[in-house]
Amino acid sequence: MSSPLLVTITFSHYCEKARWTLDRAGIPYRESGHLPAFHALAVRRAGGRRSAPSLITDEGAINDSTDIARWADRRAPEANLYGKTEVERREIEALEDHFDEDLGPHTRRWVYFYMLPDSDLVKRLSAMQPAPALEKRLLPIFFPVVRVGMRKAMRITADGAERSLGKIERMFEEIGKKVEDGRPFLVGDALTMADITFASLAAVVLAPPEYGAPLCSLDALPAEATSRMRAWQETPAGKFVARVFRDWRRARA
CATH class of the missing domain: 1.20.1050 (Glutathione S-transferase Yfyf (Class Pi); Chain A, domain 2)
Known part of the structure; x- marks a missing residue:
């Protein structure tokens, strides 16, 4: 499996949430950072919709910071992103x-x-x-x-x-x-x-x-x-x- 690509608006707080989630889970990824408005074309070219963050994985695009967190939790349960119970x-x-x-x-x-x-x-x-x-x-x-x-x-x-x-x-x-x-x-x-x-x-x-x-x-x-x-x-x-x-x-x- 190749490292997923995280397409972001660099200073977006929802994108920071996605970055931090992947970092905390220990999941390697590449980031493609963009400025507002320009991000939409970058997301579409990468295979997502229009909004950022968008995580492009071998399984397809994940287009929401919370969905990215749930994806990371499934792949790194040891990180306990959603607690222990x-x-x-x-x-x-x-x-x-x-x-x-x-x-x-x-x-x-x-x-x-x-x-x-x-x-x-x-x-x-x-x-x-x-x-x-x-x-x-x-x-x-x-x-x-x-x-x-x-x-x-x-x-x-x-x-x-x-x-x-x-x-x-x-x-x-x-x-x-x-x-x-x-x-x-x-x-x-x-x-x-x-x-x-x-x-x-x-x-x-x-x-x-x-x-x-x-x-x-x-x-x-x-x-x-x-x-x-x-x-x-x-x-x-x-x-x-x-x-x-x-x-x-x-x-x-």
Whole structure:
């Protein structure tokens, strides 16, 4: 069996979840990283649909970060991605779905709301990515069109960003209460998909240095966003994410 190919938007938090999952499971893979919009063609060419992450395996394409995690769990059960008991598995799966649906779309929309108006910021961030040079040259040219498409697809408006802010605040409060007793993991006594999913999807508003691709510097964002993100870093949930990244995010060899 050849190593699977992971097609990503390099700085996407769902793609970080997929990378971290495969790394944790010890499954060798190749990554084909791309910039937003350009990723769709790369995914289709590789045999997937349009969205990233997409894992291209000998068995076909897997087009969702959670499906990638379930695939990895079947191939590396010793990694205990979903815990050590059926009770733990049910709790981890429920938390993973909760974070996928109620956190990931909102951290993405909130941070893009502040990033997209600044074309120079997007250009600088794109230039830092491990993505094809041609995409880096073309994105500034096509960015006005790409920006319109992203705003429409993710409903990035002032009202939408405000709703997402509330969702993030409530999620951080919920997880903060869960970890305020000092527990090292959300479920059980080892790192699982509950921890990987929460940490990955929260990371774009916390900017941990161990993240698997360059993220936007906090100081590059508007002061309002920077202040909010620094405050989140100091919450119990934010500190939990920082510790999980520091202790458990390992780059693959």
